[in-house]
Amino acid sequence: MSASSRDRKFPLAIEALALSEAAAPFSLRLGQGEALSLLSEDAQSLSLFCDVLAGFASPTCGKIFIDGQDITSEPPEHRAIVLVSPRDPVFGHLDVAANIALALRAKGAAAQLIDATVKKTLALVGLDAQNGHRADLLTPEQAARLKLARALAGAPSVLVLDGLLNELDLRAASKTRDLVTRLQRALGLTLIHAASSREDALWLGGRIALLDRHALIQCADAATLMERPSDARSASLFGEANLLTGRVLEIEDDVARIHLACGGVVEAMADAELAVDALCILCIRPDRMTPLFGALAAGDDETPPLVATIQSVLHTGEHIRFRLRLADGGEIEMRRPLLQPMRGVTQGALLQLAWQASQAVAFPMKDDL
Missing domain, CATH: 3.40.50.300 (P-loop containing nucleotide triphosphate hydrolases)
Incomplete structure (x- = not known):
């Protein structure tokens, strides 16, 4: 034809x-x-x-x-x-x-x-x-x-x-x-x-x-x-996702356990090409992260928590926008509903970040990312 x-x-x-x-x-x-x-x-x-x-x-x-x-x-x-x-x-x-x-x-x-x-x-x-x-x-x-x-x-x-x-x-x-x-x-x-x-x-x-x-x-x-970006560029461009680098510790049932370069061990859905012990890019949207304010939960050697410092807090009228600094100096954005309790939420305060594995996706690190 x-x-x-x-x-x-x-x-x-x-x-x-x-x-x-x-x-x-x-x-x-x-x-x-x-x-x-x-x-x-x-x-x-x-x-x-x-x-x-x-x-x-x-x-x-x-x-x-x-x-x-x-x-x-x-x-x-x-x-x-x-x-x-x-x-x-x-x-x-x-x-x-x-x-x-x-x-x-x-x-x-x-x-x-x-x-x-x-x-x-x-x-x-x-x-x-x-x-x-x-x-x-x-x-x-x-x-x-x-x-x-x-x-x-x-x-x-x-x-x-x-x-x-x-x-x-x-x-x-x-x-x-x-x-x-x-x-x-x-x-x-x-x-x-x-x-x-x-x-x-x-x-x-x-x-x-x-x-x-x-x-x-x-x-x-x-x-x-x-919900199904093809790679980290797509997730960042359309989903405005935060991009975090890390190393894959293990993959089980399509869920990758990742040690982030900024500290902390987290989980994410694994791209089909992701391999154990490979460097990766984890994509997490600003509205999919759950913060823990006040006293931080204690981790262990195998699952240290992901900790960040609040740099700024902005009320947009639709949500609360946080600018966070990670341990390696990198900055990410988090968004929370207006009903989020604000006690102890001030510039310089520490918080712990978590999310369900289904809310993040990890792709192999490539030269063009």
Whole structure:
């Protein structure tokens, strides 16, 4: 079966794509009407990926298929992928309708079709009343809606959003997210959104692709990324997990007993590749640790406790955030519910940390972690 036949049911199929010489190739497919969020600590990596999809940058290797057709070498204007980003500004000297009509006129569309398309897209994004307004007089939220209207006018197979919300305040960003969600569901859009944070990656409700150093490290729904990260990078990027180094003392029934470099012996679920006496990275989320304040429990030579010193305590309104220093000088974060008793919880106080083995996961230490 040819690649074209195999990928025809996917509006977007990426095969063995590498964004740079040092990055490992990856493959990815999006189904019709699927919404995918991209998440990385490096905004430039996300923008590079978006530019490669839209044809404004070239991959090191690999292929991109739209509706089964290889468009890897096609210029942006010949791709059924439209990118919306700050690098594609509105034309301030033109009115709203003319901004939308410009690309259609460049493609030679008939005047009647242009008029109908402009009216339709203005209604979709709620800019009917701003039809004749100059684009440079629009609010940031209205400018974002104009960019969406201009993109939708071309009826793209895939819509890519990069930095659409960057220049919006919290209220405008929330309203724009709601608009995009309604459009995506109502029109059955195949959508890719470059997210700047975990919260920003969650609102679409679909799969989330985690990128690190120009490479895809995991692509799954939010629950899987939180509970079953593929490696320490994924756990840290999406689950905001604390990463602790240690040595594996034993593994029994998929539970590893680990002596941490910062002191203390703890347990965690063992990755399939983890081996006894190997160095490892233990991942534990800030909200999964249980503290013992006041008098510390006595350990023994085989199971010394994990002890930390409180560096700071912050009430966020949703939880209490602790910054803790370990015996080796490293710092980690812990979060507790607001109902947590605070007696004796002050800067400089000692506490003991514990967790159930099922709440942590240990991976083999690798050179790239």
